[in-house]
Amino acid sequence: MGGRPALGIPLAVTEPRATPPFLLRDPARARALVDFLHRHAPPEMVRIVHVCGTHEMTIAENGLRSLLPSGVEVLEGPGCPVCVTPTVDLDRAVKIAERGAIVCTFGDMTRVPGTRVTLAEARAQGADVRVVLSAADAVVVARKNPDRDVVFFAVGFETTAPGTAAVLLDDPPPNFSVLCSHKLIPAALDALMATPPTRIAGFLAPGHVSTVIGAAAYRAVAARHHVPIVVAGFEPLDILYAIALVLRQVREGRAEVENGYPRAVSEEGNLRAQELLAMAFAPCDAVWRGIGRIPGSGLNIRDELARHDARHAFSVQAEEGEDKPPGCLCSEVLLARAVPTDCPLFRDPCTPLSPVGPCMVGSEGACSVWYRYGERPHL
Amino acid sequence: MCLAVPTKVLSVDGNLATVDVQGVRARVRLDALGEEVRIGDYLLVHAGFAIRRLDPKDAQETLALFDELFAWEDAPPSGSPSP
Numbered sequence: 094m095g096g097r098p099a100l101g102i103p104l105a106v107t108e109p110r111a112t113p114p115f116l117l118r119d120p121a122r123a124r125a126l127v128d129f130l131h132r133h134a135p136p137e138m139v140r141i142v143h144v145c146g147t148h149e150m151t152i153a154e155n156g157l158r159s160l161l162p163s164g165v166e167v168l169e170g171p172g173c174p175v176c177v178t179p180t181v182d183l184d185r186a187v188k189i190a191e192r193g194a195i196v197c198t199f200g201d202m203t204r205v206p207g208t209r210v211t212l213a214e215a216r217a218q219g220a221d222v223r224v225v226l227s228a229a230d231a232v233v234v235a236r237k238n239p240d241r242d243v244v245f246f247a248v249g250f251e252t253t254a255p256g257t258a259a260v261l262l263d264d265p266p267p268n269f270s271v272l273c274s275h276k277l278i279p280a281a282l283d284a285l286m287a288t289p290p291t292r293i294a295g296f297l298a299p300g301h302v303s304t305v306i307g308a309a310a311y312r313a314v315a316a317r318h319h320v321p322i323v324v325a326g327f328e329p330l331d332i333l334y335a336i337a338l339v340l341r342q343v344r345e346g347r348a349e350v351e352n353g354y355p356r357a358v359s360e361e362g363n364l365r366a367q368e369l370l371a372m373a374f375a376p377c378d379a380v381w382r383g384i385g386r387i388p389g390s391g392l393n394i395r396d397e398l399a400r401h402d403a404r405h406a407f408s409v410q411a412e413e414g415e416d417k418p419p420g421c422l423c424s425e426v427l428l429a430r431a432v433p434t435d436c437p438l439f440r441d442p443c444t445p446l447s448p449v450g451p452c453m454v455g456s457e458g459a460c461s462v463w464y465r466y467g468e469r470p471h472l
Numbered sequence: 473m474c475l476a477v478p479t480k481v482l483s484v485d486g487n488l489a490t491v492d493v494q495g496v497r498a499r500v501r502l503d504a505l506g507e508e509v510r511i512g513d514y515l516l517v518h519a520g521f522a523i524r525r526l527d528p529k530d531a532q533e534t535l536a537l538f539d540e541l542f543a544w545e546d547a548p549p550s551g552s553p554s555p
């Protein structure tokens with residue numbers, strides 16, 4: 094829309110994701126924000142971490158890193174749910190598929206390597222694995238196949254989990270169950286800050302997770318670790334603005350939660366969605382690929398819904414396998430300690446067509462985004 | 473993955489709405505919304521579920537937020553409250 098802004102820099106030139114009334118395209122303010130960042134870059138190096146594949150897409154597509162002052166770097170942490178799903182969950186899904194159930198999941202999940210095979214490879218060997226766009230679609234599959242077991246392999250953060258909760262609570266058919274691998278973002282921020290050496294000066298909180306959980310959900314983490322957290326939207330201007338708010342907090346020595354995306358995020362969030370989550374799930378410890386076990390960072394299906402919990406319906410055992418192939422730097426990338434180009438395997442041999450590690454598989458994994466957009470750090 | 477897109481409501485049928493997603497019609501579930509939805513409303517939709525109603529006015533107000541940031545710079549630095 095509107096073509097290239099007269100900035101001499103590649104800002105906002107890609108296909109917009111927003112519909113016109115929600116586009117923020119204003120070259121003058123973009124320039125003003127970039128100038129602001131340059132005026133307020135602190136003397137010491139500032140590392141800002143976001144945890145959202147969609148943020149990474151906005152940053153990489155629009156070359157935002159090239160606009161930042163040299164003392165400010167922005168890294169993607171564990172923001173790709175596909176990348177952080179541990180092999181043990183994948184292996185479970187594969188075993189369930191190999192036992193004859195129909196396994197439904199989101200597209201990228203079919204390509205993530207488990208200990209032996211991916212779900213796509215299991216399908217090539219005869220298993221029935223289907224890609225769905227919504228938890229509701231998996232229920233449709235179950236209704237159409239009443240004589241088959243249908244398992245929805247549920248991954249994603251708080252944005253995605255309410256949909257899974259909604260179908261679990263909407264009296265699904267008896268042949269429908271959920272293999273639940275949903276994860277929670279505030280617990281991940283907490284873990285990143287608690288894993289030394291920490292060089293994180295601030296976080297950009299994921300906008301649509303925050304639509305559900307509300308800006309208030311980050312207060313405890315910000316206070317406990319004295320770290321600024323700014324909720325950020327997905328337009329290039331949103332990202333620049335959120336970075337500016339972090340820099341202002343750093344400059345003022347504040348560590349607060351600020352909402353840079355109020356058009357989609359309120360203080361308390363979507364209470365109805367939170368209610369669904371609380372009715373369907375209980376928080377549990379969860380393993381994040383490349384990071385390890387994080388207390389309180391996952392969701393278990395509540396006992397009352399156990400008949401739709403695939404872990405009960407199928408007593409498959411899966412070992413906690415090796416989460417990371419030799420040489421792959423994904424753990425460091427997910428912990429926001431390294432960027433993809435630090436990895437010796439990046440581009441050769443690791444590419445989206447033949448990924449070595451999970452960060453190259455998920456289309457929102459840092460390695461995959463950097464491969465596709467040629468993003469380079471300018472350090 | 474957490475990409476959610478603004479869509480425009482074309483019709484509402486109980487728990488379901490038909491929406492326009494950049495020229496494509498889609499059915500979305502309203503269970504996770506907890507708000508009345510009317511034809512012409514904008515909904516933020518993720519993985520087939522609406523998660524928030526959007527108001528086009530708020531997008532313009534975001535631009536005004538940026539201006540507050542620039543105004544902060546002109547103010548004296550000590551103890552300035554955040555927006």
Ligand code: SF4
Binds near residue numbers: 433
């Ligand atoms: S480039 Fe490949 S091997 Fe290296 S960290 Fe990324 S996914 Fe792992």
